[in-house]
Amino acid sequence: MKVGILGGGQLARMLAAAGIPLGLDFTIVDPKRDACAGALGRLVTADWNDDAAIEALSGCERVTCDFENVPATVLDALSTRTTVHPSARALATGQDRLAEKRMFESLDIPVPPFAAVSSRPELLEALERIGFPAVLKTRRMGYDGKGQAVLRTPEDLEPAWQALGDHELILEGFVPFDFECAITVVRSASGDLRCYPLSRTVHHDGILRLAMAPAPRADQLQARAEGLGRALAEHLDYVGCLTLELFAVDGRLLANEFAPRVHNSAHWTIEGAQVSQFENHLRAVCDWPLGETAARGRSLMINWIGEMPAREKLLACRGLHWHDYGKQARSGRKVGHATLTEADGQALEELMAGLAPCLDAQSASLLTGLMNDSA
Numbered sequence: 001m002k003v004g005i006l007g008g009g010q011l012a013r014m015l016a017a018a019g020i021p022l023g024l025d026f027t028i029v030d031p032k033r034d035a036c037a038g039a040l041g042r043l044v045t046a047d048w049n050d051d052a053a054i055e056a057l058s059g060c061e062r063v064t065c066d067f068e069n070v071p072a073t074v075l076d077a078l079s080t081r082t083t084v085h086p087s088a089r090a091l092a093t094g095q096d097r098l099a100e101k102r103m104f105e106s107l108d109i110p111v112p113p114f115a116a117v118s119s120r121p122e123l124l125e126a127l128e129r130i131g132f133p134a135v136l137k138t139r140r141m142g143y144d145g146k147g148q149a150v151l152r153t154p155e156d157l158e159p160a161w162q163a164l165g166d167h168e169l170i171l172e173g174f175v176p177f178d179f180e181c182a183i184t185v186v187r188s189a190s191g192d193l194r195c196y197p198l199s200r201t202v203h204h205d206g207i208l209r210l211a212m213a214p215a216p217r218a219d220q221l222q223a224r225a226e227g228l229g230r231a232l233a234e235h236l237d238y239v240g241c242l243t244l245e246l247f248a249v250d251g252r253l254l255a256n257e258f259a260p261r262v263h264n265s266a267h268w269t270i271e272g273a274q275v276s277q278f279e280n281h282l283r284a285v286c287d288w289p290l291g292e293t294a295a296r297g298r299s300l301m302i303n304w305i306g307e308m309p310a311r312e313k314l315l316a317c318r319g320l321h322w323h324d325y326g327k328q329a330r331s332g333r334k335v336g337h338a339t340l341t342e343a344d345g346q347a348l349e350e351l352m353a354g355l356a357p358c359l360d361a362q363s364a365s366l367l368t369g370l371m372n373d374s375a
């Protein structure tokens with residue numbers, strides 16, 4: 001079967017890596033000539049709404065995305081010519097933080113207090129209600145911590161207002177979370193739905209750095225998170241994988257945002273689950289039976305940000321699985337990741353202790369923090 005992917009980054013690359021053994025054949029559209037998924041499929045270098053791109057994707061039996069900011073109008077146009085998953089509606093909702101939060105509320109998915117902000121008086125009014133500290137975010141195109149500023153005191157207002165530039169904003173209460181976690185669910189066209197174990201996630205400067213799954217000491221949260229993910233996927237009549245990012249605070253879960261695609265917090269599933277998120281996304285999109293989402297023991301995933309670390313040193317770490325996305329080094333960019341998988345938490349800790357001395361100071365300190373916290 002021919003599958004088209006809008007977006008040719010690492011997510012498309014890992015989708016193709018999972019799909020080639022399934023007998024799938026990939027056409028990938030990306031505006032960038034050096035899109036890293038191009039190594040595993042036919043790369044069409046074009047804008048999303050370019051005629052050549054639409055033509056190439058229309059020739060595929062299924063089309064999906066590795067990027068949630070593809071214009072929903074492009075998916076709408078494509079869906080008159082072929083089968084597109086996820087839908088334009090799911091993408092459009094995920095593209096606007098305000099619409100997303102309102103949808104969560106309508107589904108009884110708990111969220112931090114929030115308000116729409118499009119002028120300075122509205123910002124002051126929203127702060128009056130929500131209070132400090134708060135987070136001011138652009139409604140659209142924010143990712144990896146871009147397009148947001150934490151407001152701790154009145155002095156933070158003007159610099160944040162200037163820095164965000166775009167004034168279609170949302171103000172959210174700052175959540176004093178105990179930890180962050182994420183649930184990935186996969187749903188097929190026939191409505192079969194499966195959930196992966198919760199991933200415990202660690203962000204630094206808004207970028208995901210570590211994920212551990214199944215999240216330690218979160219057994220009571222699993223059923224609750226599954227209920228929230230299910231409500232969302234069923235409401236959107238969603239087909240494929242989606243991830244709901246959550247804050248855990250005082251034993252409760254609050255939703256931050258959802259991603260209508262495979263997600264970094266579930267990269268551990270490649271080695272650490274019976275069937276990975278990438279394979280299951282493709283199975284769902286192709287309307288094939290879904291695979292088991294159960295974990296094989298416990299896993300840790302660590303992102304390589306900016307540039308790949310020295311391979312020789314890391315590959316010598318026991319149990320380490322190496323993923324190099326083949327991307328140019330650039331500050332703040334996700335260029336690869338590694339996964340450790342072991343039978344249980346204690347055995348994983350031994351692998352993590354072996355990895356820590358091979359890491360840069362910042363990654364090592366995040367890993368030590370997670371180890372202490374999850375012990």
Ligand code: AMP
Pocket residue numbers: 112135142143144145146172173174175176177180203206207245256257
């Ligand atoms: P986002 O781009 O919304 O996924 O935010 C990236 C990261 O910023 C999150 O994973 C959190 O670590 C932090 N963050 C975002 N919103 C909030 C919030 N309302 N309260 C506390 N931390 C937040």
